[in-house]
Amino acid sequence: MRFGMPWPGRDVGREAEQAGVGAFCAGEFVDHDSYLTVAEIVANTERALAGPAIAYAFARTPYAHATAMRQLHAQAPGRLFLGLGSAAFRINRDWLGVPAERPVARIADTVGAVRAWLHAENGERVRYTGEFHTLDADVRAPVLGRLDIPVLLAGFNTRMAATAGRVADGVIGHGLFTASWWNEVVRPGVERGASERDPAEARSLEHGWIITAVDDSAPERAVADARRMIAFYLTVKTYDPFVAHHGWEEPVERLRAAFKVGDTDAMARAVTDEMLTEIAVCGTTADAKDALARRADSLPRDVGYFAPPSFMVSRRRRAAYAASSLALIGAVPDSD
Numbered sequence: 001m002r003f004g005m006p007w008p009g010r011d012v013g014r015e016a017e018q019a020g021v022g023a024f025c026a027g028e029f030v031d032h033d034s035y036l037t038v039a040e041i042v043a044n045t046e047r048a049l050a051g052p053a054i055a056y057a058f059a060r061t062p063y064a065h066a067t068a069m070r071q072l073h074a075q076a077p078g079r080l081f082l083g084l085g086s087a088a089f090r091i092n093r094d095w096l097g098v099p100a101e102r103p104v105a106r107i108a109d110t111v112g113a114v115r116a117w118l119h120a121e122n123g124e125r126v127r128y129t130g131e132f133h134t135l136d137a138d139v140r141a142p143v144l145g146r147l148d149i150p151v152l153l154a155g156f157n158t159r160m161a162a163t164a165g166r167v168a169d170g171v172i173g174h175g176l177f178t179a180s181w182w183n184e185v186v187r188p189g190v191e192r193g194a195s196e197r198d199p200a201e202a203r204s205l206e207h208g209w210i211i212t213a214v215d216d217s218a219p220e221r222a223v224a225d226a227r228r229m230i231a232f233y234l235t236v237k238t239y240d241p242f243v244a245h246h247g248w249e250e251p252v253e254r255l256r257a258a259f260k261v262g263d264t265d266a267m268a269r270a271v272t273d274e275m276l277t278e279i280a281v282c283g284t285t286a287d288a289k290d291a292l293a294r295r296a297d298s299l300p301r302d303v304g305y306f307a308p309p310s311f312m313v314s315r316r317r318r319a320a321y322a323a324s325s326l327a328l329i330g331a332v333p334d335s336d
Helices: 010-019 034-043 062-075 089-096 103-118 158-167 179-194 219-233 237-246 249-260 264-270 273-279 285-294 315-328
Strands: 002-006 023-026 049-052 082-085 126-129 134-137 151-154 170-173 205-214 281-283 303-307
Touching: 002 315, 010 023, 010 315, 023 034, 023 303, 034 049, 034 062, 062 082, 062 103, 082 103, 103 126, 103 134, 103 151, 103 158, 151 158, 158 170, 158 179, 170 179, 179 237, 205 219, 205 285, 205 315, 219 249, 219 264, 219 273, 219 281, 219 315, 237 249, 249 264, 281 285, 285 315, 303 315
Parallel strands: 002 023, 002 303, 023 049, 049 082, 082 151, 151 170, 170 205, 205 281, 205 303
Antiparallel strands: 126 134
16 A cells, blocks of 8 residues: 555655655645645655545536646646545535536546546547536647546445446545445445446556544544544534444434534544544554554555544644654555
């Protein structure tokens, strides 16, 4: 597995690449744009992989996704991947103002349309016909040429994991993932989807986020931050199948009740020790290394992003967590 992290900023990022971090990713939210962040990554790194993980698939047209990657490719050829996620229903409907229904079918069609632009050759019309997207572009300027940039999908539940296997080059796992969720739900789903493709075309890359909070001087705070991050994720009902799979309905009910009244401490307390152990890597450096050894089969095979908690955590503390996680390099074998 290649050690990666969400982009921690220029200073920590340069130190991290020199220390051996092999991949950086960019998330997306109301205060940061994934493609602008990837531009910062490629401008301040030399070797590491870089890409959105994830960009909101429906916030932009397929054309916009592809042109952003083409421009980035000029600066970092061979280093890019494109991670797309459907985003939650309410984000699409209420934040982005785009259709929110049938996200699985819609994102599959989006991948096809994005690939049509990425694979476009000079002198050829860019054509694609799908349920949601139709392209017929006659681009006369000699600016195209096929780019084989891997396209990955955020695949949490069974249907999206299968879609990642069927239409994309792999899957991006969520920070909530556990060994049993990878091995019993996501990986079999990806394999089922991939079985519908020509074996010569199928790729099954695995990237994934790992909630990571390491602080040797204040391990209790690191653990509390990891608990809050887990709790915040689990307020979203999209993850109910994951909750039921593990039998965690009762603590999740308590943390959701605490979230409704704004009690973030109670949210953290509702996360059980079992949940923390199965999901996060946190505490002291020694604790984190032990956790990684235990979780060898619950880590993504290709790239694992050691992600600092972000819920109720300052940028400065996130940067400190990112720097501390560098001590974990070597605790997991690198894919290279």
